[in-house]
Amino acid sequence: MTHETGCRNLVLILGDQLTRSLSSLRAADKAMDRVLFVEAHEETTYVRHHKKKIAFVLSAMRHFAEELRRIGWSVDYVKLEDDGNTGSFRGEVERACRRLSPQKIVVTEPGEWRVLEDMKTWQAASGLPVDILDDTRFLCSRAEFRAWASGRKQLRMEHFYRDMRQKTGLLMDDGKPAGGRWNYDADNRKPARADLFMPEPPRFSPDPVTAEVLTLVERRFTDHIGTLRPFWFAVTRADAEKAFDAFLDHALADFGTYQDAMLKGEKFLYHAVVSAYLNAGLLDPLDLCRKAVAAYQKGAAPLNAVEGFIRQIIGWREYVRGIYWLNMPDYAASNGLGASRPLPDFYWTGDTDMLCMAEAIGQTIGDAYAHHIQRLMVTGNFALLAGIDPQEVHEWYLAVYADAYEWVELPNTLGMSQFADGGLLASKPYISSGNYINKMSDYCGSCPYEVKARNGADACPFNALYWDFLARHKQSMKNNPRLGQVYAVWNKMDGEKREALRESAAIFLKRLDEKQKV
Ligand SMILES: Cc1cc2nc3c(=O)[nH]c(=O)nc-3n(C[C@H](O)[C@H](O)[C@H](O)COP(=O)(O)OP(=O)(O)OC[C@H]3O[C@@H](n4cnc5c(N)ncnc54)[C@H](O)[C@@H]3O)c2cc1C
Numbered sequence: 398m399t400h401e402t403g404c405r406n407l408v409l410i411l412g413d414q415l416t417r418s419l420s421s422l423r424a425a426d427k428a429m430d431r432v433l434f435v436e437a438h439e440e441t442t443y444v445r446h447h448k449k450k451i452a453f454v455l456s457a458m459r460h461f462a463e464e465l466r467r468i469g470w471s472v473d474y475v476k477l478e479d480d481g482n483t484g485s486f487r488g489e490v491e492r493a494c495r496r497l498s499p500q501k502i503v504v505t506e507p508g509e510w511r512v513l514e515d516m517k518t519w520q521a522a523s524g525l526p527v528d529i530l531d532d533t534r535f536l537c538s539r540a541e542f543r544a545w546a547s548g549r550k551q552l553r554m555e556h557f558y559r560d561m562r563q564k565t566g567l568l569m570d571d572g573k574p575a576g577g578r579w580n581y582d583a584d585n586r587k588p589a590r591a592d593l594f595m596p597e598p599p600r601f602s603p604d605p606v607t608a609e610v611l612t613l614v615e616r617r618f619t620d621h622i623g624t625l626r627p628f629w630f631a632v633t634r635a636d637a638e639k640a641f642d643a644f645l646d647h648a649l650a651d652f653g654t655y656q657d658a659m660l661k662g663e664k665f666l667y668h669a670v671v672s673a674y675l676n677a678g679l680l681d682p683l684d685l686c687r688k689a690v691a692a693y694q695k696g697a698a699p700l701n702a703v704e705g706f707i708r709q710i711i712g713w714r715e716y717v718r719g720i721y722w723l724n725m726p727d728y729a730a731s732n733g734l735g736a737s738r739p740l741p742d743f744y745w746t747g748d749t750d751m752l753c754m755a756e757a758i759g760q761t762i763g764d765a766y767a768h769h770i771q772r773l774m775v776t777g778n779f780a781l782l783a784g785i786d787p788q789e790v791h792e793w794y795l796a797v798y799a800d801a802y803e804w805v806e807l808p809n810t811l812g813m814s815q816f817a818d819g820g821l822l823a824s825k826p827y828i829s830s831g832n833y834i835n836k837m838s839d840y841c842g843s844c845p846y847e848v849k850a851r852n853g854a855d856a857c858p859f860n861a862l863y864w865d866f867l868a869r870h871k872q873s874m875k876n877n878p879r880l881g882q883v884y885a886v887w888n889k890m891d892g893e894k895r896e897a898l899r900e901s902a903a904i905f906l907k908r909l910d911e912k913q914k915v
Pocket residue numbers: 667668669670671672673675676706709710713714715717767768769770772773777794795798800801802805806807809810813814
């Protein structure tokens with residue numbers, strides 16, 4: 398829907414900028430400026446995003462555009478299938494400039510280096526000034542992170558997080574961390590039991606706007622991964638807030654304790670399931686943290702849960718964004734371990750006998766969601782141990798999760814999960830044998846592989862792959878202090894045992910390369 402009269406400034410709002418207090422909107426004037434939303438074909442297909450993810454973003458954009466209209470903004474909205482839609486931001490900004498003759502283009506910086514680079518060319522192409530404003534929805538600006546990083550030998554999240562605690566005052570008592578410790582992670586590693594009460598995130602029925610989007614996605618993105626229906630995500634701020642309130646009431650108290658747990662058929666456990674809402678701009682990170690701290694202050698949730706929760710948001714979330722912008726564009730190409738095996742097809746289908754992988758991938762296909770430990774210690778761990786090309790792993794994570802935008806996905810995948818950045822982000826590779834998965838989940842009992850067996854056709858593949866990975870990378874990793882103990886075990890191991898493990902890994906990897914079912 399477009400208006401043909403002119404405007405002073407053209408304000409482009411991207412699909413992950415659905416926030417009323419966005420810097421570009423704050424710099425604009427309802428009476429004189431025009432807001433532009435673009436559903437760009439290029440953005441929906443540069444990786445083949447999950448159907449639920451596309452539906453979520455398009456529906457949330459359409460709802461937010463309506464919200465802005467309701468409060469008096471003039472909005473131009475270009476739908477994916479509108480006549481003349483050029484399919485790119487640049488093409489649509491040019492078309493809007495021809496239509497509206499603005500004096501200036503205003504935009505909040507995007508979450509992706511590729512899009513920022515493109516925006517920087519718009520001024521020359523359009524002959525109009527382009528104001529690219531800071532994204533003030535983050536606590537730490539890109540410049541502030543750069544200053545924090547400058548001169549440091551190591552960029553450890555824990556140090557950054559403490560600064561963010563000081564800056565926000567969250568869980569701080571007279572300049573000291575509440576309870577006397579900065580980090581309660583040591584209390585947060587309990588496996589869950591299937592008979593515990595498991596809250597489910599609230600489900601929202603599609604309204605007519607979402608229903609129209611679902612039909613569009615069904616028709617147009619048939620070859621993309623994922624099950625579209627039932628579609629249950631919140632697509633407005635009001636509903637996303639309801640989802641977060643349900644987390645506060647029913648799950649936050651156990652968030653910390655069971656943060657690393659995994660259970661068959663339990664997709665969400667005590668996780669917040671808000672990352673898609675946060676990253677699209679429907680929820681405000683600081684607001685969520687304040688509400689979690691208020692729950693602690695009134696005794697509704699323990700310190701280990703609330704500290705763990707805010708650490709993910711003011712710590713990890715801000716930190717990975719800083720790492721992304723500090724190191725792009727080179728970061729995207731990093732492959733420190735020289736991994737080159739193609740991503741196995743079962744990442745797209747879930748068709749594998751390894752039950753932990755089938756569970757994590759199956760729920761990803763179903764709901765465009767898996768929680769952190771599934772991403773890190775199941776699908777990520779397997780890819781790292783099997784030497785999968787990190788670029789292919791990155792594209793997979795970017796495509797399959799509803800919360801995936803490059804600024805957050807890329808450092809989590811290449812840095813934290815695949816150790817491809819040479820240890821810039823993580824001090825050691827996140828790897829484990831089947832033993833860890835067995836300890837934290839109830840998967841192994843129902844898996845055709847034997848988790849206790851170290852080698853042989855029936856043995857859990859993670860076991861031989863784990864030792865084979867350590868042996869393959871011994872030269873570069875043996876001096877890592879955090880791997881000292883495992884290398885000591887490997888060095889002491891009987892030669893025949895070592896040989897058997899490496900042979901088992903080689904047989905498994907050959908089957909993987911020959912596309913046999915594993
Ligand atoms: C390989 C890999 C890829 C990932 N890709 C993404 C991604 O594309 N988008 C994304 O938002 N998160 C990503 N994460 C981080 C994390 O897995 C998700 O944020 C989390 O699972 C989202 O579910 P939740 O809302 O239930 O989170 P909870 O476990 O309830 O945590 C609360 C919030 O903390 C934040 N958070 C937690 N861990 C991280 C982290 N490591 N980095 C950034 N924010 C974090 C999220 O906003 C999350 O909503 C990835 C992790 C790994 C290991």
